[in-house]
Structure formats: structure tokens, C-alpha cells
Amino acid sequence: MTSPATDLAATGAAHATLPVTKGHGTQNDFVLLDDRDGAIELTDSLVRALADRRAGIGGDGVIRLVASAALPDGAASLTQDPRALWFMDYRNADGSIAEMCGNGVRVFAAYLASLGLWDPSEGDLVIGTRAGVRHVRREPAPGAPGGVWYAVDMGPWTLPGGAAAQAAGFDAEVVVSGLEVDRPALRVDVGNPHTVLALAGEGELEAVDLTRAPSVSPHPPQGTNVELVVPLGESAGPDGTPVGRVRMRVHERGVGETRSCGTGACAAALAVRTWAGSGAPDVWLVDVPGGTVRVRLLDGGHVELAGPAVLVAHADVDLAALGL
Numbered sequence: 343m344t345s346p347a348t349d350l351a352a353t354g355a356a357h358a359t360l361p362v363t364k365g366h367g368t369q370n371d372f373v374l375l376d377d378r379d380g381a382i383e384l385t386d387s388l389v390r391a392l393a394d395r396r397a398g399i400g401g402d403g404v405i406r407l408v409a410s411a412a413l414p415d416g417a418a419s420l421t422q423d424p425r426a427l428w429f430m431d432y433r434n435a436d437g438s439i440a441e442m443c444g445n446g447v448r449v450f451a452a453y454l455a456s457l458g459l460w461d462p463s464e465g466d467l468v469i470g471t472r473a474g475v476r477h478v479r480r481e482p483a484p485g486a487p488g489g490v491w492y493a494v495d496m497g498p499w500t501l502p503g504g505a506a507a508q509a510a511g512f513d514a515e516v517v518v519s520g521l522e523v524d525r526p527a528l529r530v531d532v533g534n535p536h537t538v539l540a541l542a543g544e545g546e547l548e549a550v551d552l553t554r555a556p557s558v559s560p561h562p563p564q565g566t567n568v569e570l571v572v573p574l575g576e577s578a579g580p581d582g583t584p585v586g587r588v589r590m591r592v593h594e595r596g597v598g599e600t601r602s603c604g605t606g607a608c609a610a611a612l613a614v615r616t617w618a619g620s621g622a623p624d625v626w627l628v629d630v631p632g633g634t635v636r637v638r639l640l641d642g643g644h645v646e647l648a649g650p651a652v653l654v655a656h657a658d659v660d661l662a663a664l665g666l
């Protein structure tokens with residue numbers, strides 16, 4: 343498969359360009375590519391160049407929209423659900439592949455709607471991802487008349503450490519720059535891997551240095567996203583049911599510290615709920631540097647993530663200027 347860049351370079355065209363869209367979900371930002379036919383070869387170097395905040399467009403990740411039928415791993419989505427016509431090909435800013443991205447899937451849904459490929463008034467959107475098929479619905483944004491949020495059934499979640507980890511509340515240790523002692527942490531899988539540790543308070547959360555990746559043991563061979571959380575207690579939601587609140591910072595695998603992570607927010611809420619024990623809320627608001635998202639326990643061992651998705655710009659990238 344050749345890339346448009348390669349094709350155009352071969353013809354000697356002066357300016358081979360790649361149309362892109364920039365979007366974000368609670369400031370977790372992405373470069374989106376419309377590659378319905380699966381013609382673009384999304385190499386690691388193309389991803390890194392697009393995600394570069396100084397020499398490229400800039401983003402925590404790159405998301406390619408491709409027809410499920412046009413990708414070998416996308417076709418698995420069609421087997422799971424023939425309605426999953428579109429596949430979210432997600433890459434971290436360093437070019438690595440991730441199974442799932444919770445903020446990205448909402449931005450992907452907004453992108454599909456903007457392209458006329460999903461009409462939210464006609465029902466839920468079904469998306470293929472490497473973690474499986476995901477369902478998205480649009481809902482009114484809480485407290486923002488006229489605004490919209492996207493709620494995603496993020497599928498099944500698990501504690502990889504099983505019942506022993508659930509009982510103990512931890513199954514890993516994390517060393518983070520700025521914290522003096524190793525901290526116990528809980529591994530949570532939300533389609534991609536997370537390790538969550540609780541800090542003593544907001545002062546400690548602010549003091550942590552996430553310019554260096556936290557060190558996790560046992561070492562996860564596939565890497566891990568790391569969430570640092572401060573539980574903020576509970577209050578009554580609009581319908582009177584209890585809602586938990588958590589503040590979080592995150593170091594993302596393949597990126598570094600980001601201003602939000604949707605799967606990380608799910609992992610954070612699930613870990614805090616595990617630590618809280620029986621009677622803990624099923625709904626959580628997770629405050630991240632880039633905003634707030636809502637996490638809700640669903641039947642069948644699934645978890646839902648809801649929050650905003652914003653498309654901010656469309657541009658034609660001069661591929662020669664990216665130095666590829």
C-alpha cells in the first residue's frame with residue numbers, strides 16, 4: 343500500500359498535501375485523517391511528524407478513519423457487529439499502536455458526524471476498534487444548554503490481578519518522581535492497560551513530576567498508562583443517587599503527561615470504587631487538567647465514559663514540510 347505522499351512525490355508535484363482535522367476531548371488532542379478507502383500508509387514517522395507540537399500539527403495521538411472492510415483488523419469488527427462500518431485506527435504520538443482511546447472515540451464520533459457518516463438522530467453509532475466494537479450516543483451536555491456530550495459504552499473492564507488484587511486493593515508498585523516512597527497501585531484493564539495509585543491529597547498531586555515516566559513493578563511488558571488520583575468524596579447527583587468525585591493526573595503510554603485520558607478516567611474511577619468497597623457509587627465525575635468526564639458502571643461488567651468532543655480546525659498539511 344502506498345501513501346498519497348509517495349504517490350504525489352513520484353509525480354513530481356510541488357506540494358503533496360494531506361487534509362487533516364484537529365480535535366480534542368477535555369484537551370486530550372488528536373490529528374484526524376479521513377482515509378475511508380484505506381489508501382494511506384500510516385507509518386510511525388508520519389504519526390510522529392503530524393503529532394509534533396513544534397514542526398507538525400500537534401497532538402497526543404493520531405486517529406485514522408478507515409472503512410472496517412478496508413483493514414484486516416477492522417474486518418473483525420464487522421464480524422462482531424455488521425453495523426461497525428467505520429474503524430478507529432488509533433496511534434499514540436510516538437507512533438505506537440494502542441487498543442483503545444476513550445477521549446479519542448468521542449472525538450472520532452464527532453468527526454464521523456461532521457463528515458455526514460453518522461446522524462445521531464438516527465440512533466447510536468457503532469465503531470470498530472482494536473479493543474472491540476464500541477457504541478456511542480449523543481446526549482445533552484450537563485449544565486451547558488445547547489451543548490452536547492458523547493457517551494460511550496467502553497465495553498468490559500477487568501482487574502488483571504483478579505480477586506486477590508480486588509481484596510488487597512493493589513497488585514503493583516509505582517515509583518514517581520516527586521514522591522518519596524514507592525506507592526501501591528492497582529492494575530485495571532479497560533481495553534488498554536492502566537495502573538492507578540492514590541495520593542494523599544491535592545498538594546501531593548500537584549507536586550508530582552510527570553516529565554519522566556513512572557516506573558511500575560512488576561514491569562508490564564506491553565507498557566502501561568499510569569493514573570495518579572485523589573478521591574474527593576461523594577455528593578448527591580441530580581436524581582439523588584450518590585456520585586463520587588476524583589481528581590486525576592495521567593502519564594500516558596506512548597505520549598507522556600496529557601491533560602486528560604478517557605480510559606484512564608474509567609480506570610481511576612474503577613480503582614477508587616474498588617478501594618471504597620461495597621456501597622460505593624456507580625457514577626463518578628473525574629476532574630482532569632483539561633476538564634471533567636463522567637464514568638458510570640453499566641450492567642454486564644461494562645463501563646461508560648461520557649464527555650465533550652470538539653473539532654477545532656481543518657487544514658491541509660504540506661507533507662514535504664514535515665520532512666518525510
Ligand SMILES: N[C@@H](CCC[C@H](N)C(=O)O)C(=O)O
Nearest residue numbers: 440443444445534603604605
Ligand atoms: N488518551 C487515551 C488513551 C490513548 C492510548 C494510551 N496512551 C495507551 O497507549 O493505551 C484515552 O483517552 O483513553
